[in-house]
Structure formats: C-alpha cells, structure tokens
Amino acid sequence: MYEILKAIHSYTRWAVIILAIVVLAKAVQGITQKKAFTESDRKAGLFFMIICHIQLTIGMVLYFHYSPLGLQAFGLGMKEVMKTAVYRKIAVEHITGMIIALVLITMGYSKNKRSTIDTQRHKNALTFYGIGLLLIIATIPWDRLF
8 A cells, every 4th residue: 555655646646747847937928928717727827736635645545554654763762863864854844844834834825815906916826835846846856867
C-alpha cells in the first residue's frame, strides 16, 4: 500500500504544478490585459485548490500511517530527526511547507469568492497561488521523485 500511495502522491505533484502554472498564467494575463475575472478563471482556481487538497490528503495518509520518513521517524527522537537531513526534509520541512502552501492557496480562492473587483481577483490569484507554488516547489523532495 505504501508504494502505491507514494506513486500516486508522486505523480499527482505534476497535476498540482501544471494547474498552478495555468492559474498563474491566467492571473498575469488578467492583470496585464485588464481582463474580466471569468468563470474559467474561477474554475481553474477551484480545480487547483481541489487537486492540492487531494494531494495533501494522500500525503497525510502516507505521513501518519505508512511512511517510515513521516510520523514514524519521530520514534527516533526529535534530536535525531533534526540532525538527519532526509528525516528533517520529509518529517518536518515537507509537511510544514505544504500545509502553509495549501492554507495560502485556500485563502486566495476564498478571497476571490468574496471579491467583486476583477483586477483584485487576478492579483489575489497571482499573490496567493504564486506564493503557494513557490512553497510547494521549495519543499518538494526533488531527490525522491519516485
């Protein structure tokens, strides 16, 4: 089960990154060309947020139940986890960065639901989704792609 979930989690990362690029490109285009914030923009943000939530759910199942690098790593003691790079990256940095990224992405989507000003909606998307993507890219364990 661990290997299957890890593979799904690994492949789903590409959907997250691709959707992030799409929503950010739409936001930049909306700002620079002073376009209306359309239903297509809203749905792109919604799908991006949903795939991020799915990815987090899979990651949490791995972290709490299956991965020897997740919660189980803390059985070694916090000192050992923090001084061992691979444990620290997955057990601390990865999960923390991803949760913060998802909070920002969700906040961006929520702000856009309440806003009625098109320019502000595009700026919200660019800011919140952009910072979220930067955190995602920064905390992906690129050395453990599969």
